[in-house]
Amino acid sequence: MKIAVLPGDGIGPEVTAAAVAVLNALALPGLTLFEGDVGGIAYKRHGHPLPPETLAMAREADAVLFGAVGDPSCDSLERHLRPEQAILALRKELGLFANLRPARVFAGLEHLSPLRADIAASLDMLIVRELTGDVYFGAKGRRVSEAGEHEGWDAMSYAEHEVRRIAHVAFRAAEAAGLPLTSVDKANVLETSQLWRDVVIEVAAEYPDVTFDHMYVDNAAMQVVSHPDRFGVILTGNLFGDILSDLASAAVGSIGLLPSASLGERETAFGTFGLYEPIHGSAPDIAGQGKANPMATILSAAMMLRHSFGLDAEAARIESAVAAALADGFLGGDLGGSHGTAAIGEAVRARL
Incomplete structure (x- = not known):
């Protein structure tokens, strides 16, 4: 080895x-x-x-x-x-x-979480984050507008195969652990997220034993700190996963864990x-x-x-x-x- x-x-x-x-x-x-x-x-x-x-x-x-x-x-x-x-x-x-990021509060350390102790005690989730696509790896640059103002731009995109393979990782993890899965996106605003949702729905059909739902990322952020017990496995893209996993780690009490x-x-x-x-x-x-x-x-x-x-x-x-x-x-x-x-x-x- x-x-x-x-x-x-x-x-x-x-x-x-x-x-x-x-x-x-x-x-x-x-x-x-x-x-x-x-x-x-x-x-x-x-x-x-x-x-x-x-x-x-x-x-x-x-x-x-x-x-x-x-x-x-x-x-x-x-x-x-x-x-x-x-x-x-x-x-x-x-x-x-x-990227697999488990986040849970260890017994006896609930008081170290910024959340109320009884809420912190229920935090035990796995965040599955796509790692090599999304806006982090998209085209980016600077330009000057017609009005002469400097602009920065970043392209957010996902290909179907990128969504499909990360979805399978998350569904397999949920299936093995007997946990529900929540796919997090922003499909009401972003076309990239609509593709994400469409592909995840197709993959979900291959895992009939996994309880599955969707959630917009802003709502997911609120739920992670108010009702963490409603999550088992969170499946999401690179940008949203980066933010949500850091939020979950803060709720645990320390990124050192x-x-x-x-x-x-x-x-x-x-x-x-x-x-x-x-x-x-x-x-x-x-x-x-x-x-x-x-x-x-x-x-x-x-x-x-x-x-x-x-x-x-x-x-x-x-x-x-x-x-x-x-x-x-x-x-x-x-x-x-x-x-x-x-x-x-x-x-x-x-x-x-």
């Missing part, structure tokens, strides 16, 4: 090291880890945020464990050389079109190839201080074992150990606690 570990910038090396230590504690036979540079550190060492050797390493692996990218000292670089371009390029080059998986269609000898990362950024203000909460990266490693290697029991062990460590009060600064990266990692390993 070959895993490419790409720590990246800021707190990335710290949180990935904690996750790797948890993986090593499982003593999985045949596990091989390779480490490569990505993001700002890669630019400084190789002149590009995603060097050819790093991309080759990722392609040869069965899965990628990713830290975070972002370095303020690189902010003045041309856009294609900025650290953040590395993750976008990886998704594109590796064909990773499906939320993992993610980015999957494609490539199958390895073990399962589906994927890239796994915490949803938080590089947090340069606390980098190197041992303060970062590694829980999201550790949970991302659990998702990796489940989706890319079919090791459900081992993934569940990690998830249970994380829950137990949280219940025992091993909280980072993001959760109002005082435990550092090393102590949290050790607490998880001790509870495997």
